[in-house]
Amino acid sequence: MAITPRDARYPFLAAARETVTETGVDLGTLVANDEPAVDRGRERVERALLAGRVDAETPDEWRLEDELLSYPIARILVSLLDSPAAVEKYAAAEAKTAIERLKDDLDTAGSELRSTPDASLDRATLIAELGLDGAITPEADTPQPAAAPEWFWIEVGTYLDLATGLGDDWRLVNRELSDGQVRVDREELFRLLRAAIRRRVAEGLPFEGLDKDEGIAAELEAELTELRRLLSERTTVGEIDFVARELFPPCIENLLQKAEDGIELEAIEQFTLMAFLTGIGMDADEIVAFCGESSLDPEGIRYQIEYLQADRGTQYPPPSCETLSTYGICHNEDDHWKVAGHPLAYYQHQLEATDDDLVDWREQAAVDDSE
Amino acid sequence: MDERTREYLRGRFADYYRAAETPLPPAANEREWGHIPWTPGSGTTMVRHQSQLDLGDIGEFLTRTAPRHVYFSAARYDDPGASTMGAKGWRGADLIFDLDADHLPRVDPAETSYKEMLAACKDALQRLLSFLEADFGFTGLRIVFSGGRGYHVHVRTDSIQSLDSDARGEIVDYVRGRDLDTDGLIRVASTGGATQRLLRTEGGWGRRVHDELRSLTTELRELPETDALDRLTSFDGIGEGRAETILGALAANPQAIERGNMEAGGPGIRLLADALADRVVDEHAAPIDEPVTTDTHRLIRLPGSLHGGSGLVVTPIDRENLDSFEPLVDAVPERFTTQDIAIEVEEPTEVALGGDTIKLNPGVHSVPESIAVFLMTRGDAAKAPA
Numbered sequence: 001m002a003i004t005p006r007d008a009r010y011p012f013l014a015a016a017r018e019t020v021t022e023t024g025v026d027l028g029t030l031v032a033n034d035e036p037a038v039d040r041g042r043e044r045v046e047r048a049l050l051a052g053r054v055d056a057e058t059p060d061e062w063r064l065e066d067e068l069l070s071y072p073i074a075r076i077l078v079s080l081l082d083s084p085a086a087v088e089k090y091a092a093a094e095a096k097t098a099i100e101r102l103k104d105d106l107d108t109a110g111s112e113l114r115s116t117p118d119a120s121l122d123r124a125t126l127i128a129e130l131g132l133d134g135a136i137t138p139e140a141d142t143p144q145p146a147a148a149p150e151w152f153w154i155e156v157g158t159y160l161d162l163a164t165g166l167g168d169d170w171r172l173v174n175r176e177l178s179d180g181q182v183r184v185d186r187e188e189l190f191r192l193l194r195a196a197i198r199r200r201v202a203e204g205l206p207f208e209g210l211d212k213d214e215g216i217a218a219e220l221e222a223e224l225t226e227l228r229r230l231l232s233e234r235t236t237v238g239e240i241d242f243v244a245r246e247l248f249p250p251c252i253e254n255l256l257q258k259a260e261d262g263i264e265l266e267a268i269e270q271f272t273l274m275a276f277l278t279g280i281g282m283d284a285d286e287i288v289a290f291c292g293e294s295s296l297d298p299e300g301i302r303y304q305i306e307y308l309q310a311d312r313g314t315q316y317p318p319p320s321c322e323t324l325s326t327y328g329i330c331h332n333e334d335d336h337w338k339v340a341g342h343p344l345a346y347y348q349h350q351l352e353a354t355d356d357d358l359v360d361w362r363e364q365a366a367v368d369d370s371e
Numbered sequence: 372m373d374e375r376t377r378e379y380l381r382g383r384f385a386d387y388y389r390a391a392e393t394p395l396p397p398a399a400n401e402r403e404w405g406h407i408p409w410t411p412g413s414g415t416t417m418v419r420h421q422s423q424l425d426l427g428d429i430g431e432f433l434t435r436t437a438p439r440h441v442y443f444s445a446a447r448y449d450d451p452g453a454s455t456m457g458a459k460g461w462r463g464a465d466l467i468f469d470l471d472a473d474h475l476p477r478v479d480p481a482e483t484s485y486k487e488m489l490a491a492c493k494d495a496l497q498r499l500l501s502f503l504e505a506d507f508g509f510t511g512l513r514i515v516f517s518g519g520r521g522y523h524v525h526v527r528t529d530s531i532q533s534l535d536s537d538a539r540g541e542i543v544d545y546v547r548g549r550d551l552d553t554d555g556l557i558r559v560a561s562t563g564g565a566t567q568r569l570l571r572t573e574g575g576w577g578r579r580v581h582d583e584l585r586s587l588t589t590e591l592r593e594l595p596e597t598d599a600l601d602r603l604t605s606f607d608g609i610g611e612g613r614a615e616t617i618l619g620a621l622a623a624n625p626q627a628i629e630r631g632n633m634e635a636g637g638p639g640i641r642l643l644a645d646a647l648a649d650r651v652v653d654e655h656a657a658p659i660d661e662p663v664t665t666d667t668h669r670l671i672r673l674p675g676s677l678h679g680g681s682g683l684v685v686t687p688i689d690r691e692n693l694d695s696f697e698p699l700v701d702a703v704p705e706r707f708t709t710q711d712i713a714i715e716v717e718e719p720t721e722v723a724l725g726g727d728t729i730k731l732n733p734g735v736h737s738v739p740e741s742i743a744v745f746l747m748t749r750g751d752a753a754k755a756p757a
Contacts, residue, residue: 156530176574
């Protein structure tokens, strides 16, 4: 069966999935041969994380086949990222792009003869595909019934399922509800369909049973490293409040040792170190004590901390490893970008991954003092 | 409660269950069951996390143990008998509404008789049903007198079974009119470049406000002009000038209000709509007990069972019989209407049940058994020695 432009543009539809099956392509082979679909799959996820959309930056570069097959590849990549936030972001991006395409299709269908009839999708088909058949009906009394209905009625259970949490305008109490149906306008319907697509895409993600060290996963290591780095740049780290120097990322440990060796730190180096120590929950007194035997002077530390702590950990987090590498501070020591591409994210990961009974340096220091 | 009273009640509850047919809810085997036995002391310990498998035949179980109170879960589970919610495997839940006479606005439980409280509660129930039927389009509602101070409504429609607690909270807010954005009831439509403010008349609270507005305008048209002006200026923010503008617009373009047009009549008409909205919320909202609806693991009284705090039947009510339903007559178990028994009261007591009102002074009295059971279950009387 030939791949249609529609399959490529709406790869989450059942028809597209069937086409993938019928092409007989083995994803493992695709990955092993590093086919273009793999690169496009990576771009799909990358764009989702960075730009909140999944369409190709250079659409002409890809064949229909690459476009279609990049979808299952992207799903594998997202699964291997092992991050609920990534799945969430990815599914939202797929949904956003799909709805934009649907709007284009509807505009084209309304205006003139379609140039590529097998490329576009109509609302009814999408609604049926999403299992919402019967739950959504155009308002009968629309001025131009054939063209674009202005109003739709959605079955209230479906409405609550899709709209709860979207914001005050979506609160049921403020809605026209009659005989079990909620009235929404055209734009609102698109918003709800987007929510339904997001859910459809997120279904079954992450895949169970993908072995991280074998087969496809191993072959995709390069793509995954890249994506993990992007992800950690974008992820705000949860509040950390624990000091365990042995788990510091290598670049931060280097800076500390440099200071302890009496070497004067450059401004960016000191900023990075202070931002990190603040980011893991230390206050000025603790940092002064922690860096007691170093080239850092207490006054300078206090001054910098005051400015950093204005909005701890959010406004002034330390730079990412990638940024640090441009300053020659981070050299991806021990390949640690593979764990996380951000000093705080790396540290949090290490904290979570450590089974040992760690003692917070601050508690240790308190014990030392009292003895 | 002394042992004699407790044993008597347990025995009579068992007699009731022996003769009664207590219909089970659908998928009874997927539900959690709970009951409170007749135990000494004032403490009530609920035995819950039981499945039908644990209890055996429910009818036999009720006859055998004659519990003081019986409940089942609104939810259905893979393993209803599991001891934690996580392990039960939630499959979905009926949507439950609870109206309790203790929580009605403008009803002071200390000043109001039981009968009057139940009547006020039935009014609130009618308001709730108006939302559930006209707005939500629910059919096959199970309406139940709780046997105590209120009414329950069970909704078993497929489309609500999987709703989570937040979504159910949206339904609660809707019927309570909570967080209603009265300004938002008017939307701005643009047609051919011009904008127009329109009341949302197609459903929801907007339609209720519209109905109110239409009946007001009908009323205004029938009044002499001076009376109509007085009527309008009684609303906050509407002075003589605005009242005249509104009346002028109603005369010039009577169809505008019908269509929900909020331009004709100037700003006054919108102030009027706003004032009506507050009133409509006040008069229409149904003060349901929120946690009962939003808790998707809730246990609810079994219809057909006896309420251990009144001895009344938790009574299912056919929709068409609701108007004529008299809880203090129709929920009295027939089983308890055939004999008089002796009870002892310590405080002067008045009770209205089964159509009779009886006043009792401290001492031993022989009274109809239903009244005796009612007073004993409430702790207002003790079984007198035979």
